[in-house]
Amino acid sequence: MGIIEVGVAVLVVVVILAVIFEYRIRQPDVMVLYESNGKISLRSGPFYPRHFSLAIKRTTCPIQLSVEATAAGNLGVNVNLVGSVAPDMEYIQMLVRVGGWNSDAITRAAEETSIRLEGLVKEYAEQAEIRVLSSAGLVGYLNERAAQFKEGFGVEVISLAVHSMEPADAEIADALRQQEQARLFEQTERLNNQARVSAAKSKYQADEEIAEMEHVLELKKASLKKALLEQENALAQERLEDELTRSRLRLAFEKEELEILKNNPELLVLTPQAARLAEASQGLKNARTVISLSPQDLAGSELLNLFQNMMNKALEAKKNG
Numbered sequence: 001m002g003i004i005e006v007g008v009a010v011l012v013v014v015v016i017l018a019v020i021f022e023y024r025i026r027q028p029d030v031m032v033l034y035e036s037n038g039k040i041s042l043r044s045g046p047f048y049p050r051h052f053s054l055a056i057k058r059t060t061c062p063i064q065l066s067v068e069a070t071a072a073g074n075l076g077v078n079v080n081l082v083g084s085v086a087p088d089m090e091y092i093q094m095l096v097r098v099g100g101w102n103s104d105a106i107t108r109a110a111e112e113t114s115i116r117l118e119g120l121v122k123e124y125a126e127q128a129e130i131r132v133l134s135s136a137g138l139v140g141y142l143n144e145r146a147a148q149f150k151e152g153f154g155v156e157v158i159s160l161a162v163h164s165m166e167p168a169d170a171e172i173a174d175a176l177r178q179q180e181q182a183r184l185f186e187q188t189e190r191l192n193n194q195a196r197v198s199a200a201k202s203k204y205q206a207d208e209e210i211a212e213m214e215h216v217l218e219l220k221k222a223s224l225k226k227a228l229l230e231q232e233n234a235l236a237q238e239r240l241e242d243e244l245t246r247s248r249l250r251l252a253f254e255k256e257e258l259e260i261l262k263n264n265p266e267l268l269v270l271t272p273q274a275a276r277l278a279e280a281s282q283g284l285k286n287a288r289t290v291i292s293l294s295p296q297d298l299a300g301s302e303l304l305n306l307f308q309n310m311m312n313k314a315l316e317a318k319k320n321g
Contacts, residue, residue, distance in 0.1 A: 023047045023049055024047065024049075024055075026043070026045070026046055026047065026055075030055050030056065030057055030058065031055075031056055031057075031058055031087065031089070031092075032053045032054070032055050033053060033054040033055075033056065033092060033096065034052060034053045034054070039093070040092055040093050040096055042089070042092065054096075054101055054102075054103065054105075055103060056087060056095075056103060056105055056106060057103075057106070058086065058087060059086070060084040060085065060086045060158050061084060061085050061086065061106050061107055061109075061110040061155075062082070062083075062084050062110075063081075063082065063083045063084060063085060063110055063113065063114050063117070064080075064081070064082050065079075065080070065081040065082075065114055065117060065118055065121070066078070066079070066080050066081075067079040067080075067081065067118050067121045067122065068168065069121055069122045069124075069125035069126070070122070070125060070126060071125045071126065071128065071129060071130035071133060071167075072126065072127070072128060072129045072130070073129065073130065075130045075167060075168075075169070075172060076167065076168030076169065077125050077130060077133060077165065077166070077167055077168060078164070078165070078166055078167075078168050079121050079125070079138070079162065079164070079165050080162070080163035080164045080165075081117065081121060081138075081160065081161070081162055081163065082160075082161050082163050083117075083157060083158070083159050083160040083161065084157075084158045084159050085106075085109070085110050085113055085149065085153075085155040085156060085157055085158060086106070086155065086156050086158050087106055087109075087154065087155060087156070088150045088154055088155055088156040090150070091150050091151065091154040091155075092154060093154070094150075094151065094152070094153065094154035095109055095153070095154025095155065096154070097154070098112050098152075098153050098154060099154075106155065109153045109154055109155045110155065112152075112153050113149050113153050113155055113157075116148065116149065116152065116153070117142065120141070120142055120145060121138065121142075124137070124138050124141045124142075130167055130172065131179065133165060134165070135162035135165050138162050138165065139160055139161065139162055142157075142160050143157075143160065
C-alpha cells in the first residue's frame with residue numbers, strides 16, 4: 001500500500017470521526033435553531049451540527065411568584081401566583097433575543113416573563129378596592145394580556161393560577177372574611193325566603209288547578225246528570241205515548257165491538273157476560289142468579305142496554321109461549 005492510499009484512508013477516518021463528533025441526532029422534544037443571514041430558523045432534519053446549532057427543549061418552564069401589591073386606598077395585598085410557559089414557535093427570534101444564544105434561553109425568558117407578570121399583578125391590584133379583588137378577576141386580567149408574552153419574550157403562557165390573594169394586614173383580612181360570611185348568610189337567607197315563596201306559589205297554583213279541575217268535574221257531572229234526566233224523561237214520554245196509543249186502539253176496538261153488537265143483538269149471547277148468566281141459571285134452577293158485572297165487563301152503558309133489551313125480549317117470548 002502506497003503513501004497516497006494510506007493518506008486517503010487516514011483522511012476518510014478523520015472525516016468520519018469529525019462527523020461523529022460534530023453531528024447529533026435531534027430528539028423529539030428538542031427544537032434545533034440555526035442562524036442564516038441574520039435570521040434564526042429551525043432545522044427539520046434528524047441530524048444537526050452541534051457547533052452551528054442551538055438545541056432548546058420544548059418542555060414547559062414553571063413560574064412561581066410572590067407579589068406584594070397595593071390596592072386602592074394604599075392597602076397591601078399579598079398574591080401568590082403559579083404557572084408555566086413554553087417556547088412559541090412563531091416568535092423564536094424574540095426568544096433568542098431575550099434568552100440569548102443559549103440552551104437555557106427558555107429559562108431566562110421565563111424570568112423576564114415573571115417580571116412582567118409581577119407588574120401586571122400590581123397594575124390589576126391598583127385599579128380596584130381590596131374588597132372587590134378576586135383570583136378569577138386577576139387570572140382573567142392576565143389572560144387578556146397573554147399576547148404580550150409571545151411578542152415580548154417569545155414564550156406562550158400555558159397555565160396561570162392564583163394560589164392565594166390576601167390582604168397584608170391581618171385585621172383587614174379578618175374584616176373581609178366577616179363581610180364575606182355576612183354576605184353568604186344574607187344570600188342564604190334570601191335564597192331560603194325565595195324558596196319558601198316559590199313553595200307557597202307552587203302550592204297556591206296547585207290548589208287553584210285542583211279547584212278548577214274539581215269545578216270542571218262538577219260541571220261534567222251536572223251535564224251528565226242532566227243528559228241522563230233528559231233521557232229518562234224522553235223514555236217516560238215515549239212509554240206514556242205508547243200507553244196512550246194502546247188505550248186509543250183498545251177504545252177503538254171496543255167501540256167497533258159495540259157497534260157490531262148494536263147492529264146484531266143476537267150476538268150478545270156469545271159475550272162472556274151471557275155465558276156467566278147461563279152457567280148460573282143451570283146451577284140453581286129456582287134461585288135468582290145475581291151476577292156482579294164490573295165496569296170492565298159492561299164495557300159501557302150501551303152494552304148494558306143491549307143486554308137488558310135482549311133479556312126482556314127473551315122473557316116476553318117465554319111468557320107468550
